[in-house]
Amino acid sequence: MSDSNGCLYIVPTPIGNLADITERSVQTLRAVDAIAAEDTRHSGQLLQHLGIRNELFALHEHNERQRAEQVVERLLQGQSIALISDAGTPLISDPGYVLVQQCRAEGIKVVALPGACAFVTALSAAGLPTDRFAFEGFLPAKPQQRRKRLQGLLSDTRTLVFYESPHRIVDCLADFVSEFGAERQLVLGRELTKTFETYLHGSIAEVQAQVLADSNQQRGEMVLVLAGAAAVAEDDVTPQALRTLTLLREHLPLKKAAALAAEIHGARKNNLYQLALEQDNQ
Template sequence: MSGTLYVVSTPIGHLDDITRRALAVLGEVDWIAAEDTRHSQALMDHIGVGTRLISYHDHNEAQRTPELVKRLSEGDQGALISDAGTPLVSDPGYRLVRACQDAGVTVVPVPGASALLAALAVSGQPSDRFLFEGFLPAKGAARERALERLAGSDVTTLIYEAPHRVLSLLEALAPKVAADRELTLCRELTKRFETVRRGPVADILAWVSADKDQRRGELVLVLGPAARGEALDERDRALARALLEELPLSRAARILAAHTGLKRQALYSYLETL
């Protein structure tokens, strides 16, 4: 009979944020696949779990996946964890989950801490719809395209960013958004130096530029949605004006929505201002 793979969330900082269910599962499985076994061993020591750790990360994922699936297919009970938080969120693991499903191995979530959801919850930004961008490309045209996408997003957008790149990201983003476009910087969530600050992008840029401590640790940036019309680039705004010259407002809004993928009602309201 096949075993089970448990996808287990671990704390993102405060070690007391592990669930009782996670403690039980980690203590009972045959092995734990961990992104960095040295890092995870410190957590295991803290919670008193002696289960064997197996290294599973970006560089050995292809090789290690069939090995783990074979063990599970033969009856092992295994757990997958990341360095912190919920596995697979900007971390390796989805290939293992897919391979287990394809092999008929049961995959069970053991939910818990997540930097993504923790940041959204305290950001003060609209949370009815949101987009997770993960880590942006580090440089070049791909990074520029990602910044343009952020600037035009009409939903709250969450970004993970490396501390040494956060200042350059804010410097590049500030000129692309409206002066009142808000961003919440969440740093070191649940840890000793936890910081959450919300304000216009330019204000957050000035604060991070003046205080190098805000360029340290784990960061989640939560960018508020673009206002009406801000989600359109200059080419689309020109198209909007041209459509209005030839068509009724409702028809123009329908065509513009089909072209941009934005909500027709929001575009209708924007077109009324032109």
């Protein structure tokens, strides 16, 4: 790595409460030659609040590949540049991957600062297991693709974390009930660190009912923290039920095959379904 190269700083910004920005982040934003922001108008308000007047330019999902080359060139000339997103830690469901990848390829120093992150905030307050979790980001917008993604997560025993937009939250929760069942535990964190921060918790059906009953719960930025599937041991399912399921799968989709096998043998449909998925992944 050449000493003449500059440095790219990954700088988290508040997800709501402006007091959550760190002293180190403010010092870094003041010291760099320029700041790359997802939305210059949005970030301009934060920088104005902080009294920072450094050069500000846009780097977002639509121009990242083109703009990344320009940023890398500036860094190779010895400039220092900070990357920020609209809120939280850059690259977490936000642009920046292409730029960081190119910096690594060119031997440019990359320094990531710790700071605010919505899914970490929600996960720490959810009261669900955190020793193992999977961050899934935003689910697909199209219903069929969203349900397919959820089906692939049905047997995952880790706590699952999602981002969701307000105009899709009702449909998303309906798909949660459809694919995971009504009883699995769920926490919905909304408007985290902001004035109207709320946490809804209970079964999926209970959280869904609260959201449907109050239109205010359908507004703002949302994080969904879902309990993982219960581990299913093979001895919880009889060999006969498993054999029936195997035969039925040759002619039917797994969901229908599991339901029929469960009805024939008096077994739990979810156990059969999850066990089949676990075996498929082995």
